[in-house]
Amino acid sequence: MLGFIALKFLRAVTTLWIVVTFVFVILRASGDPTYVLLPDDTPQYIIDIYRERWGIDRPIWEQYFTYMGSLLRGDFGVSFFDFRPALDLVLERVPKTLQLGLVAYAGGAIIGVTLGVVAALNRNTFIDRATMAVAVFGYSMPNFFFGLLLIIIFSLQMRWLPPSG
Incomplete structure (x- = not known):
């Protein structure tokens, strides 16, 4: 060992x-x-x-x-x-990074558990297969592409958020 x-x-x-x-x-x-x-x-x-x-x-x-x-x-x-000092520059950004990471993790967990429950309740149906397809698509999509997609939706289409900053 x-x-x-x-x-x-x-x-x-x-x-x-x-x-x-x-x-x-x-x-x-x-x-x-x-x-x-x-x-x-x-x-x-x-x-x-x-x-x-x-x-x-x-x-x-x-x-x-x-x-x-x-x-x-x-x-x-x-x-x-x-x-x-470079370490100070990194450490001053850690709280915002953790906040962003925790929100993303919580959102992913909520969506994942919800999709899992929906798939489990509807085994071997179209809903099960569609839910699994959405999950595989979301898991295999590159992060940068997903980020651009969110910018397009929430900034350019819905105008809820600024496109940068």
């Missing part, structure tokens, strides 16, 4: 390392962030100061080990845009 737990833990750590490394590579492969973050007419000495401040001027392997070391210490860095 202990070996099983150790193997699962090792797989989780390996997966996390692969994901973190992939994110690092993707962010670095997109090019020098100074060209995105600073205006086009920024003097070269300002660009050099910016690169030195954020460690972008160092070799890529050194940036990677600095990045990994910081993550292992719980230091998630500072935002490029407003110079606040």
Whole structure:
């Protein structure tokens, strides 16, 4: 049992390392962030100061080990845009994220249980098959498509909600 737990833990750590490394590579492969973050007419000495401040001027392997070391210490860095700790930016959005997730979960549970009861009460009938088809369709629909569908219905058609924000 202990070996099983150790193997699962090792797989989780390996997966996390692969994901973190992939994110690092993707962010670095997109090019020098100074060209995105600073205006086009920024003097070269300002660009050099910016690169030195954020460690972008160092070799890529050194940036990677600095990045990994910081993550292992719980230091998630500072935002490029407003110079606040990244962890603070994430944590200030957790309550709204939890609220949205709980409402979505409750709504899904209510709809799912209702469809399940309707299907169970009408076994082997058209209602049962239609209910199951709706459930499979809803389960297999991509989230982004469902979100766009809800925006179209509640914002553009019914005008109950703003389309953004």
